[in-house]
Amino acid sequence: MKLFVPDIGTLITLEQDWQITLYAEYRNRTLFTALNLPYKTTVVELPKGLVIKVDRIYIRKGLSQYSSLTFTCVKPKTKAEKANKPHNIILGGSKFWVKLHECNGLNISTVISNEETVAAVKELYSEIEKEVIEKKNDVYNSTHLLKLFNSYLGAGLNLNNLHTDLSLDHFLNNMINRMNKANEKGKEYFESKFKTYLRDHKLKRILDEK
Secondary structure (H helix, E strand, O other), rough: OOOOOOOOOOOEEEEEEEEEOOOHHHHHHHHHHHHOOOOOOEEEOOOOOOEEHHHHHHOOOHHHHHOEEEEOOOOOOHHHHHHOHHHHHHHOEEEEEHHHHOOOOOEEEOOOOOHHHHHHHHHOOOHHHHHHHOOOOOOOOHHHHHHHHHHOOOOOOOOOOOOOOHHHHHHHHHHHHHHHHHHHOOOOHHHHHHHHHHHHHHHHHHHHHH
């Protein structure tokens, strides 16, 4: 068994049909509407292939009966997304919550898109964090470093829920543009690390192809 704790914003695809108890509560109203159901507590089945986003995780000691996860059904935007996510055309935009015990054991896959870019960006952060810790860089501590790094990834993204269709060079250039607009202290350090990593990554890929 491998531990997986999703962060807010994580996209997941249902790899099996999922029966849930849909409670007649205002936070579930949009899913009742999307499913064209009367507004009363009932059991519904969400279809395999549906892509949902984690919106809220509520776990409180001593109140396990209220532990739950809230999800939003992702609304497809492009023709390709509509073709690949037909269930999301109907349910897209609806929100619902499910008690924790109904979530555990569900067969899912995370939506990453460009796995090479996601893996490389995470590796880049690890390298930067290691360097900052080893050199005891007073510009950033590791907590502030992660906060800044996440802010350069793009709206709603962080290292834990990262997904993108972009190539690494495109993604890192976008990060540099966001960093320059923010004009944060020490941006020269980040820009240098991003460009050096991208150069080394390209060289490694060329050597691997030989």
